[in-house]
Amino acid sequence: MNFTFSEEQNLFRDSIRRYLEETYPFENRAKTLEHPNGYPEELWQSLAELGWLALPFAEEYDGLGGSAVDSMIVMEEIGRVLLVSPFLSTVLLSGQLIAAAGSESQKRDLIPQIGAGQLKLALAFAEANSGYDLAHVSTSAVKEGNGYRLNGAKCAVFNAQSADIIIVVARTSGAVDDQEGLSLFRLDPTMDGLEIKNYRTHDGGTASDIVFEDLFIPDKALLGDVGTAYPHLQKVIDQASVALCAEASGAMWAISEQSGVYFKTREQFGQNLGSFQALQHRLVEVYMKCQLSQSLVYDAVCALDDFDVLEQSADGDTTNIAQKVSQKVSAAKYQVGLDARSVGQEGIQFHGGMGMMTELPIGHYYKRITMINATFGDPRYHLKRYRDTMCQSIISAT
Amino acid sequence: MDMKFDAQAEGFRAEVRSFVESNLPDDIRAKVSEEEMILPRDMMQRWHHELFKQGWGCPSWPVEHGGAGWSDEEHYLFEREIALADAPRPIPYGVVMLAPCLMEYGSKAQQEKFLPGILTGDQLWCQGFSEPNAGSDLASLKCRAERDGDHYVINGSKTWTSDAHVADWMFGLFRTDSSGRKQQGITFLMIDMKSEGVTISPLENFEGTHEVNQVFFDNVRVSVDNRVGAENEGWGVAKYLLGLERFGTAEVGRSLASLGRLKTLAKTVKVGSGTLLNDSDFMNEVARAEIALRALEVTEQRFLFGPGGSESMGAEASMLKVRGTEIQQDILELAHQALGYHAHAMIDVASPENDHNPAAIAKAHYNFRKTSIYAGSNEIQKTIIAKAVLGL
Structure with a gap:
């Protein structure tokens, strides 16, 4: 057992931190967000050069073969500096979904382009009434001639506005909550008949609501096999949930550190804020929450990596392992969500009136943390998912 | 990783x-x-x-x-x-605490005299640190040891002394000088509990257990041979002792065992036509405790097996004690809640089909309020973290 990063991983983290601190210091953030997509176009090419965009993909698709630990490092650093970019949407969601569900030729076509920074993607999965249930899909794709007829609507499609390809989860068979019968289609956002409503999000990014009305898409738009998307989607969303936990963890540490600096410099009643025990103990709670949350991120990340190894070598049933991994993901998403919320709120309170000001990062961390909680399942949702698995194993234990 | x-x-x-x-x-x-x-x-x-x-x-x-x-x-x-x-x-006091101090600060003669008995377990120890007016503020202790030739004469008392009623010997901190800072003038001595003038007075916890005692000293004579370290330099020995425990302060293994019992309880306690397992609100609480425990477990592992290894663990360890005891209390509280009316009886009157032991669970639940107080209260631990880790 060891919790030491490899030399390579330490260098990778250093390079990320140096680049982000130099290129996207918080003082310039408001200006950067004025770009229509929330980030400057040159960012994407820089990320490609730094190796982020090819990071998790297999070497046979020009990827770097990175682990979940490597993705975690990127996300933690993104969290620290509140970077707005389509990294999660393109690489960890869409790219990983293509890697998991796509046909061989689709993977060979698309993944190298993602890695090289030539393609940005968005994943349209959530619907107005789906809550956080990935199986709840009412958008339908009905077979018609040499294609499909698409009807329905998707909401909160992150980064669709800047995407070259939108991947849509649609139902090709079954009832609205069935896990079976879900398929993936790749869409060109500029195609006729696509009704896209773009908006800015509270974290400075963009998202879109998309309506499909009798939209005809050709057979070749189908990604992977028809009707089999759910387990791939579930796995990729689990991975991305852990990535968001890592981002939240990075933000939590930043809040804790910035609050510590404020405690040592801000004076009231002739002494530093940090000399008041009522505040000391609250910052200690914040510090402990940072540590405990980070531990659950590590736990989930290692479970994902072990799962990948097991899956590659497995010839039998991996259902049970998949359930255990999902349980660890939910543990992290629950606890990190609760703790990040609390740490963010404390950070604002610690800074007093200044905590409410837009020129301080504190409130922006809190907005991002809050959005993370409302993405892929909030703490309540994940506690329930964890509990259900736990109760099942209590029942089956002798 | x-x-x-x-x-x-x-x-x-x-x-x-x-x-x-x-x-x-x-x-x-x-x-x-x-x-x-x-x-x-x-x-x-x-x-x-x-x-x-x-x-x-x-x-x-x-x-x-x-x-x-x-x-x-x-x-x-x-x-x-x-x-x-x-x-x-x-065995906490002899094996885990005193022996390493003797190896670090004790004389060869002291090591030869005491270590073998501790190793075999024939000789049991207790710790005389706290006093009625020196709890969290340990250095303000007053129990006097006055030099008289090659002896010290001890007068005063120690309290919250776990195991005093089963121990053969006590090690403790005694005031040999009160002229300087309170941390100065403290001396670390070892006392035979059978010495003349030692009186052990049991203290009863509110739930009825006898774990701790007040120990009174009335002109108790202790040879200078039983002093560890120099006179007036006992505070340094005590600090070394308190910094020893790297393994186990989180008590994760114990809490995992308790949590296992809680789950069995949930499965066996009948509510209406089902069991507590069907009560999703209750099971949410169990899930919450299990997740908190896992977070603590991995945190402890990170501190022990991270860069620098266990040697590099400093005041961070205080958070293991804080969270560890909070979780212990939480799990026992849930177990108590699971029992409902069965938690009232002081003897086991539950039906034999249930293999749990409601009286013991209820008692332990009360008893474990001690854990956030002993070994440096959780508030003291937070102050340690504030100063040593956060630099406040």
Whole structure:
């Protein structure tokens, strides 16, 4: 057992931190967000050069073969500096979904382009009434001639506005909550008949609501096999949930550190804020929450990596392992969500009136943390998912 | 980063597990599974003797003194396995605390006199630190030791002394000079509990257990040979002692065992036509506790097996004590809630079809309010973190 990063991983983290601190210091953030997509176009090419965009993909698709630990490092650093970019949407969601569900030729076509920074993607999965249930899909794709007829609507499609390809989860068979019968289609956002409503999000990014009305898409738009998307989607969303936990963890540490600096410099009643025990103990709670949350991120990340190894070598049933991994993901998403919320709120309170000001990062961390909680399942949702698995194993234990 | 133990460590884990399975007496296991921390002298010694025969009596000691020469991983797995199996905690005062101090600060003669008895478990110790007016503020202690030739004469009292009623010896801190800073003028002495002038007065917890005592000293004479370190320099020895415990302060293994019992309870306690398992609100609480415990477990592992290893762990360890005790209390509180009306009786009156022990659970739940107070209250631990980790 060891919790030491490899030399390579330490260098990778250093390079990320140096680049982000130099290129996207918080003082310039408001200006950067004025770009229509929330980030400057040159960012994407820089990320490609730094190796982020090819990071998790297999070497046979020009990827770097990175682990979940490597993705975690990127996300933690993104969290620290509140970077707005389509990294999660393109690489960890869409790219990983293509890697998991796509046909061989689709993977060979698309993944190298993602890695090289030539393609940005968005994943349209959530619907107005789906809550956080990935199986709840009412958008339908009905077979018609040499294609499909698409009807329905998707909401909160992150980064669709800047995407070259939108991947849509649609139902090709079954009832609205069935896990079976879900398929993936790749869409060109500029195609006729696509009704896209773009908006800015509270974290400075963009998202879109998309309506499909009798939209005809050709057979070749189908990604992977028809009707089999759910387990791939579930796995990729689990991975991305852990990535968001890592981002939240990075933000939590930043809040804790910035609050510590404020405690040592801000004076009231002739002494530093940090000399008041009522505040000391609250910052200690914040510090402990940072540590405990980070531990659950590590736990989930290692479970994902072990799962990948097991899956590659497995010839039998991996259902049970998949359930255990999902349980660890939910543990992290629950606890990190609760703790990040609390740490963010404390950070604002610690800074007093200044905590409410837009020129301080504190409130922006809190907005991002809050959005993370409302993405892929909030703490309540994940506690329930964890509990259900736990109760099942209590029942089956002798 | 790798959160798995290697094959060698797993082999060791299996060895410990099978050893405990075959050698832990049932009556002791039952007592510990009822969350009893302070065991009768006979039980402590019987279990320690089993470990001693195996060469595991004082595993953390240097090999030349009878230690096991284990790696950090092996120490960790040992503590975890004995906790999971409801074996007693290691004998705290002699084995874990005094012996390392004697190795660091004691004379050769002191080491030869005391270490063998601690190693075999024949000699039991208690710790005389707290006083009626020196709790969290330990350095304000007043119990006097006045020099009289080659003896000290002790007058005053120590309190909250766990195990004083079963111990042969006490080590403690005594005031030899009150002219300077309160941390100066403290001397570390070892006292034979059979000395003339020592009176042990039992203190009863509100739930009825006798774990702690007040010990009175009336002109008790202690030879200077029983002083550890120099006169007036006992505070340094005490600080060394308090910094010793790296393994086990989080008590994760114990809490995992308690959580296992809580789950069994949820499965067996009938509510209406089903069991507590069908009560999703209750099971949410159990899930919440399990997740909190896992977060603590990994945090402890990160501190022990991160860059720099266990040696680099500093005041961060205080958070293991804070969260560890909060979780212990939380789990027992849930167990108590699970019992409903059955939690009232002081003897076991539940139907025989339930294998749980409501009286013991209720009692332990009350008893464990102590954990956030003892060994440096959780508020003191937070102040330590604020100063030493956050630099406030």
